[in-house]
Amino acid sequence: MIDTELLSQIQAAGITDADYERAERHIEVLKTLSNLTYKGIFIYDNFKRKYLYISPNPFGWLEYNKEAFENMGSIFIDAFIKPNSKKAIIDAFVYCYQYIKNLSQEEKENIAIYCNYDYMSIDGKHLPSTKCTPLEFAPDGSPWLMLGITTSEPHGKHDMFCIHNILRKELVSYNPKNDKWEKKQVPTLSPKEKTVLLLLSQGQAAKSVAERLGMSEYTVATHRKNIFRKLGAHTVAEAMAFAVKYKAI
Structure with missing residues (x-):
């Protein structure tokens, strides 16, 4: 009871x-x-x-x-x-x-x-x-x-x-x-990390994101790794869900 x-x-x-x-x-x-x-x-x-x-x-x-x-x-x-x-x-x-x-x-x-x-x-x-x-x-x-x-x-x-x-x-x-x-x-993402996450969540490949932002694919991969670490995520979908839920983006 x-x-x-x-x-x-x-x-x-x-x-x-x-x-x-x-x-x-x-x-x-x-x-x-x-x-x-x-x-x-x-x-x-x-x-x-x-x-x-x-x-x-x-x-x-x-x-x-x-x-x-x-x-x-x-x-x-x-x-x-x-x-x-x-x-x-x-x-x-x-x-x-x-x-x-x-x-x-x-x-x-x-x-x-x-x-x-x-x-x-x-x-x-x-x-x-x-x-x-x-x-x-x-x-x-x-x-x-x-x-x-x-x-x-x-x-x-x-x-x-x-x-x-x-x-x-x-x-x-x-x-x-x-x-x-x-x-x-709540984890804080840098302005560049927010942009990378938004573009990746739209289904854009790392090469496309790199070209759009004027950076190397290696730098995009580094941002992606840091985003996952900060948000405790294993996929872009998980990272985006956390960022939206807790207003980290």
Whole structure:
């Protein structure tokens, strides 16, 4: 069962009817946005501890009907998340909530949270990958509404959580090996490395990139090697995905 005492630590307070009028305006925008993507879009309410909105897009909910999630609130953790992930995800929610609450207002508005967790999908082969950010805040500065995007991944590691403080260019990641949160800076690419990565990601060969930038193929290869090292990537696609996700490009 869910630890209700832990959940109480991430419950917003002081929300009024006027606040929910603003929430309705957000929902109307998301209804339109959901027509443009296959991913699942949601707004989670940390005051009522329930979903205020769930888009009908099937890829976000791993083949379940979206109605299965509506009105469940935090109970979805008991219903759909595998036992080995339940404690990790609740602990992560509590940590993220406290981390955001203590930031300046400008930083709060520039936060992204990424998580993958072990989920009982119908086919048993996918993990949900969720990215969310605070949409509205309670009077005490804690996150009230969380805007999120969810899709399924055929591969990945469960219990992976990361907070991206965009203004500080800081990543705060959960390390399941030692059960600790660790901080590191987002890798920085030089202007030349960014250009090389963009051109390589477009499918251009090293020779073509070299000719376009007026450098040797050896120099292009050196830039490519340095990009992979900085971003922890093994392919151009991996490097580009990391750079876009964490705004390194």
